Amino acid sequence: MDAHAASPPDNAPDLWHYGHDGNDPMAMKTLGFWLYMISDALIFGGIFAAYGVLDQPMGFYTGPTAAQIVHPGAAFLQTITILSSVLAYSLATVAMKTGNKNGVMLGIAASILLALMFLGLELNDFATLFAQHATPQTSGFLSVFFLLIATHGLHMIFGVLWMLVMLIQVPRFGLNTDVVTRLLNLRLFWQFQASVWVCVYIFVYLRGAS
Amino acid sequence: MFVHLQGPWSPLFGRLTLDSIPYGNPIIQFAFAVTVLGGLAAVGPMLYYRKTGYIFREWLTTVDHKKIGVMYIIFGLVMMFRGFFDGFMIRTQQVMADGPNSPGILEAQHGYLPPSHFDQIYSSHGTLMILFAVTPILTGLGNIIVPLQIGARDMAFPTMNAISLYLTIVGGMLIMASLFIGDFSQAGWVGLIPLTELDFSPSAGVDYWMWAIQISSIGTTLNAINIITTIIGMRAPGMRWDRLPIFTWTTLSTSIIGLTAFPILGVALALLGADRYLGTHFYTAGLGGNLMLYTDLFWIWGHPEVYFLVLPAFGILSEVIPTFSEKPLFGYITMVAATFAIAGISWAVWLHHFFTMGAGPWVNSFFSVATMLVGIPTGVKVFNWILTMYRGRITYTTPMLWSVSALILLLVGGLTGVMLANPAINYTVHNSVFVVAHFHCMVLLIAFTIFAAIIYWFPKIFGFMLDEKSGLRFFQTFTIGTTLTFTAMFALGFMGETRRLDYLFNPQWQPLLIVEEIGIAFYCLSVFYFAKLFYMSIRDRALNKAGPDPWGTARTLEWLTHSPVPFYNFAVTPRVHQLDELAWRKSQGIDHEMPDHYEDIHMPRNTIVPLAIGVFAFAFGFGMVWRIWWMAGFGLLAIIATVIFRSFTPDHGYIITAEDIARMEGRPPSGIVNDTHAPLPAMEEKVTP
Numbered sequence: 001m002d003a004h005a006a007s008p009p010d011n012a013p014d015l016w017h018y019g020h021d022g023n024d025p026m027a028m029k030t031l032g033f034w035l036y037m038i039s040d041a042l043i044f045g046g047i048f049a050a051y052g053v054l055d056q057p058m059g060f061y062t063g064p065t066a067a068q069i070v071h072p073g074a075a076f077l078q079t080i081t082i083l084s085s086v087l088a089y090s091l092a093t094v095a096m097k098t099g100n101k102n103g104v105m106l107g108i109a110a111s112i113l114l115a116l117m118f119l120g121l122e123l124n125d126f127a128t129l130f131a132q133h134a135t136p137q138t139s140g141f142l143s144v145f146f147l148l149i150a151t152h153g154l155h156m157i158f159g160v161l162w163m164l165v166m167l168i169q170v171p172r173f174g175l176n177t178d179v180v181t182r183l184l185n186l187r188l189f190w191q192f193q194a195s196v197w198v199c200v201y202i203f204v205y206l207r208g209a210s
Numbered sequence: 211m212f213v214h215l216q217g218p219w220s221p222l223f224g225r226l227t228l229d230s231i232p233y234g235n236p237i238i239q240f241a242f243a244v245t246v247l248g249g250l251a252a253v254g255p256m257l258y259y260r261k262t263g264y265i266f267r268e269w270l271t272t273v274d275h276k277k278i279g280v281m282y283i284i285f286g287l288v289m290m291f292r293g294f295f296d297g298f299m300i301r302t303q304q305v306m307a308d309g310p311n312s313p314g315i316l317e318a319q320h321g322y323l324p325p326s327h328f329d330q331i332y333s334s335h336g337t338l339m340i341l342f343a344v345t346p347i348l349t350g351l352g353n354i355i356v357p358l359q360i361g362a363r364d365m366a367f368p369t370m371n372a373i374s375l376y377l378t379i380v381g382g383m384l385i386m387a388s389l390f391i392g393d394f395s396q397a398g399w400v401g402l403i404p405l406t407e408l409d410f411s412p413s414a415g416v417d418y419w420m421w422a423i424q425i426s427s428i429g430t431t432l433n434a435i436n437i438i439t440t441i442i443g444m445r446a447p448g449m450r451w452d453r454l455p456i457f458t459w460t461t462l463s464t465s466i467i468g469l470t471a472f473p474i475l476g477v478a479l480a481l482l483g484a485d486r487y488l489g490t491h492f493y494t495a496g497l498g499g500n501l502m503l504y505t506d507l508f509w510i511w512g513h514p515e516v517y518f519l520v521l522p523a524f525g526i527l528s529e530v531i532p533t534f535s536e537k538p539l540f541g542y543i544t545m546v547a548a549t550f551a552i553a554g555i556s557w558a559v560w561l562h563h564f565f566t567m568g569a570g571p572w573v574n575s576f577f578s579v580a581t582m583l584v585g586i587p588t589g590v591k592v593f594n595w596i597l598t599m600y601r602g603r604i605t606y607t608t609p610m611l612w613s614v615s616a617l618i619l620l621l622v623g624g625l626t627g628v629m630l631a632n633p634a635i636n637y638t639v640h641n642s643v644f645v646v647a648h649f650h651c652m653v654l655l656i657a658f659t660i661f662a663a664i665i666y667w668f669p670k671i672f673g674f675m676l677d678e679k680s681g682l683r684f685f686q687t688f689t690i691g692t693t694l695t696f697t698a699m700f701a702l703g704f705m706g707e708t709r710r711l712d713y714l715f716n717p718q719w720q721p722l723l724i725v726e727e728i729g730i731a732f733y734c735l736s737v738f739y740f741a742k743l744f745y746m747s748i749r750d751r752a753l754n755k756a757g758p759d760p761w762g763t764a765r766t767l768e769w770l771t772h773s774p775v776p777f778y779n780f781a782v783t784p785r786v787h788q789l790d791e792l793a794w795r796k797s798q799g800i801d802h803e804m805p806d807h808y809e810d811i812h813m814p815r816n817t818i819v820p821l822a823i824g825v826f827a828f829a830f831g832f833g834m835v836w837r838i839w840w841m842a843g844f845g846l847l848a849i850i851a852t853v854i855f856r857s858f859t860p861d862h863g864y865i866i867t868a869e870d871i872a873r874m875e876g877r878p879p880s881g882i883v884n885d886t887h888a889p890l891p892a893m894e895e896k897v898t899p
Contacts, residue, residue: 013785013787013798014787015784015795015799015800015803015805016782016783016784016785016805017447017782017783017784017785018782018809019809023366023443023444027443028366028367028439028443028444029367029444031439031443032366032367032435032436032439035434035435035438035439035469036435038469038470039431039435039470039472039473040473041472042470042473043473043476043477044477045473046473046474046475046476046477046507046510047477047508050477050481050507053500053503054492054498054499054500054503058498058500059498059499059500060498061491061498063498080614122537122824125437133346136484136488136489136490137212137488137489137490137491138491139491139497139498140490140491140492140494140497140498140499140500141498143484143485143490143491143492143498144481144492146490147481147490147492148485152229165854165857169857169858172858173860175859178857178889191884202261208501
């Protein structure tokens with residue numbers, strides 16, 4: 001092919017794109033975070049599958065069965081606190097829409113408080129089980145029982161850490177693009193953890209007690 | 211401490227003692243000498259030419275997707291060399307230790323390796339080749355090529371891209387450390403359960419294996435997120451889904467597999483870690499554990515991982531074959547459909563790795579049929595490539611030779627794969643080296659396409675062509691080695707040789723074992739020619755300068771910009787009008803059209819954060835392996851602190867002004883080796899808020 005097509009054709013096509021490249025950083029980060037949440041969902045999916053395998057007579061060994069250790073009533077209180085925490089956080093994002101920084105901070109603070117209550121109840125539950133010598137080392141079933149709930153709890157702790165960071169960043173940077181992106185993705189993260197807890201509640205507590 | 215450890219433990223050094231270092235072993239001494247020499251060969255010139263500052267500023271802290279990709283590939287090639295050396299040691303041991311009268315040297319009764327050492331070598335061979343050689347090289351290729359093919363400036367998350375690289379490298383470094391400090395897993399690369407439990411593998415070897423994979427697979431998951439976001443969000447105007455190059459399609463499908471499969475591996479290994487560190491009973495043989503739980507979880511990841519590797523290889527074939535056949539790819543839409551069909555089916559075939567577990571005829575039938583189904587889209591692909599070559603103007607450059615040979619390997623590996631998919635046959639040859647030969651054909655097909663890709667895209671990144679003559683010798687020796695080694699191995703499998711034997715009881719296998727060893731000798735020769743390939747090419751680089759489209763018949767967008775690619779990729783983002791945009795522009799005679807003016811470009815700034823996270827991740831991994839809790843805790847907390855610190859120091863990159871671009875476009879392109887990222891004064895001032 002001749003190297004120098006010096007004069008372009010008459011109806012020269014538009015070969016180059018000028019101006020903004022059209023990439024919205026907020027949309028990209030949100031898409032990336034959704035993808036991360038998929039991988040997180042698969043982590044829980046894998047652990048739920050392991051729970052399904054080990055929640056069998058073979059898995060109980062000489063340890064207790066699910067029916068002997070779960071208390072759906074007490075766990076219902078946990079469900080209420082985690083859902084209230086999500087509600088509080090959602091109120092924070094409502095305040096964000098109107099640019100009300102104090103409202104955002106208040107919502108996050110309330111959300112942290114409720115999350116800590118949830119974690120406290122969970123630790124109390126664990127302590128009770130440990131006192132009854134139902135530890136993760138007892139049987140395959142108890143191993144996966146503790147691991148499933150502790151993995152969720154670990155996610156909650158990370159969420160609380162993230163919220164504490166946002167409590168500093170909101171007053172410091174204001175509601176700029178970075179901060180708003182983080183707040184929105186944190187909402188996704190937080191609602192996902194609540195959804196996982198609902199699955200845990202149904203799969204472990206309600207199904208286990210019946 | 212939740213578990214009973216054999217041997218001493220101290221708070222300061224964990225399980226690490228002076229006895230952990232096998233300095234008395236001559237094989238380890240040799241490996242250490244090679245590693246030190248290799249390290250000196252890399253670091254020595256850097257110090258001699260006073261390039262440490264340059265390496266640090268322009269490479270170790272870079273966020274440029276091309277440099278990160280190049281580092282991925284160099285890391286993968288180094289690991290591939292070590293994996294090859296492991297393979298060489300395995301073959302040599304087997305040829306020496308055949309029959310009751312075979313002699314033994316060093317500490318071995320037969321051959322030269324005692325069983326415990328041999329077991330470590332085949333475990334590290336598999337782990338290295340799959341997770342630290344082929345995976346990083348393909349990830350690196352995706353990193354380099356995908357943004358160029360879709361006309362993007364960089365990846366969606368440049369800093370996270372560098373973090374992925376360092377997490378992968380940390381995994382490789384842990385395996386390297388296991389060579390000299392402590393030992394490696396003796397339970398195979400798949401981690402045979404319950405052998406990996408603390409009771410049966412009390413040393414730190416399994417911990418090395420576990421944490422190396424765990425840390426690097428986090429990197430792979432992050433990279434998958436990055437690639438998917440980039441392809442969805444950063445395509446140039448006009449790059450519609452039906453114009454996406456096939457390599458980008460396959461990288462997208464592979465990343466979807468990576469994103470969804472690697473978390474399962476994380477779970478499988480985390481449960482094993484809980485068993486080894488906390489004394490739980492997920493996989494223990496008693497106390498309510500379930501052995502098959504591990505095997506299932508591992509292969510639920512493991513089989514998609516196979517397609518995670520092979521799909522980009524198919525993408526490479528789909529780029530190389532049309533270029534050297536001077537024809538568009540036959541059946542673009544069927545190629546995309548076949549890619550996603552394979553990716554989808556990959557989730558429903560994992561049980562064929564253990565038909566013999568005895569899950570019953572219905573389960574085995576389901577997975578058998580599902581496995582055979584993979585043959586259909588793969589067949590579509592093979593016919594597409596053949597029909598692309600049909601009546602094409604084929605030039606047998608080395609990338610094309612690698613690609614055509616890869617098709618033959620795909621045929622052999624694929625047909626034996628369909629045989630193995632039949633449970634009745636599978637019961638007969640299960641765990642024999644027939645299976646080993648089958649999957650080596652498949653993985654070597656990937657290696658063949660990797661070499662095709664490296665030679666094919668090398669001029670694009672470095673601005674000069676690789677030497678075709680030594681490239682041809684490299685291809686010939688490598689292909690002869692492959693043929694000899696694995697043809698003999700198929701036969702040995704049928705004769706009843708099982709996998710992972712440090713001693714072979716049947717002297718009648720000797721002739722075929724010698725054929726395999728000759729094959730390995732050809733591989734050794736090919737390593738020499740590989741080195742010569744780069745030596746000759748770099749020496750004669752001034753004679754082999756490459757233009758934007760050095761092969762002359764390339765079709766996709768990455769060949770539109772300069773070779774070597776400037777750090778901003780495209781001076782002005784191109785508009786895309788057709789599938790195979792460059793081929794279309796050539797047909798219109800406008801492929802040499804340049805933009806008439808330039809605009810400011812926004813670029814991300816280099817950062818030390820990824821390197822720091824890598825160092826902390828190594829501290830975490832090493833601390834966990836040796837149970838040095840303070841070190842592991844420090845590493846973990848430091849990573850969290852670094853991420854938080856980073857979120858408080860917003861960095862919105864810098865601007866390259868239109869005048870600077872005009873100046874850089876005016877002079878001959880210098881590329882990624884010489885380009886300096888250090889912002890010019892004009893850039894520093896115009897930082898956007």
